[in-house]
Amino acid sequence: MSMVIPIERDPHATVQALLPWYARQQLDDAEMDEVRAHLVDCPRCRAELETEQALRALLTAMPPLASGGDVEAGLARMRARIATARPARAASAPRAAAPSVPRWFGWLLGVQGGAIAALALLLVWPQIQGPTGPDEPGYRGLSSAAAAQPTAEALVMFKPTATEREIRAALQASGATVVGGPTENGAWLLRLARDAQALQRLRAAPGVALAESLEPRR
């Protein structure tokens, strides 16, 4: 067990403990106000805040302390373990059939990485599932007329070195409009011009690392 020394009684410690989240505006309103009010009067904690960004930059740029193997090797191990564990699992009662994730999903994951597949599935899911029933009141497809967000048709990832000009040119060349993103992995969701070559033009544009259609395969 770790020893925990209460810091609540020291206002400087309380504020400094919150700085990583304050800097990202990840506190509730009362805590944001509390920290802000303290910072106004406290040069010491202001100095701490100043170094917070630098500390974060250093920390997040650091390679991990240790790395493991790749995802494919991991999956191979898991398949072997699951094959052994399957008899125990089969004992659980079967449930009502429900739509499964389509076959191409695994392929897409393998090619483009998990996050992109997640986005792709996310966007085509409503179309795969069809209209939602009354038992799912909270569920609304991206493509439904009532949905607030326009349907994304493609996703794009730009090269880390892409300039703003290259990004703008790539979007203009393909008649694309950004409708969402960036995702955690830096992908943007797009609507494309209504012609068959729009995606090819986007892919060919300098600065584009990856461009994938999100339209369901036909």
Add this chain to the structure above:
Amino acid sequence: MPKWLRSTSNPSPPPAQAAGTVLPQAERLEQQLLAGVARGRQDDFEALYRLYHPRLQRFIGQMARYPELIDEVLDDTMMVVWQRADAFDGRSKLSTWIFGIAYRKTLKALGRLDLPQEDDDPDARIDPAPGPERQLGLAQTRQLLRRALEQLSPDHRAVVELGYFQELAYGEIAAIVDCPPETVKTRMFYARRRLRALLDGHAGHLDGGE
């Protein structure tokens, strides 16, 4: 209700089923995959494995530090997801549940290694601020930072990793490491203070990045 509480707890039934609840899209996707896993669908499990592999590998690697533990702990974590998918109650985000499993598995694996106890009180071993060598280059500063991270206890490294790299709110971190939010803040305070103490005197190198 504070934001962190909203994001980590839900007094009503699982949000996937709760009337009128709209989950964020990514969360909904993950929970749909998990529902497939609960039905024994291996495709859905593999998709979930691919989604979580990079984040879990990073988290376990930071916390455990021993490369030989990472794959084992990651696989053990995902094996729990495969076998106990129906145990997820929807009261937290799915990532909170999975990271919580990984956190406990990592501590357990470290316990088996019978390592010398690391700092429970990292503040007690703050290195003195550098003197004549204060003008270190960025590479050396990073090396120092790495050493400082290594000297933290796995508990403290977990909080730094989840707070800085994974950018989680402290309430969510508290749910993952299963402790009061105040403990998370305290751990972050001491871990951060230790890192800061080490980097004191190198401020010139902190501002410029590469």
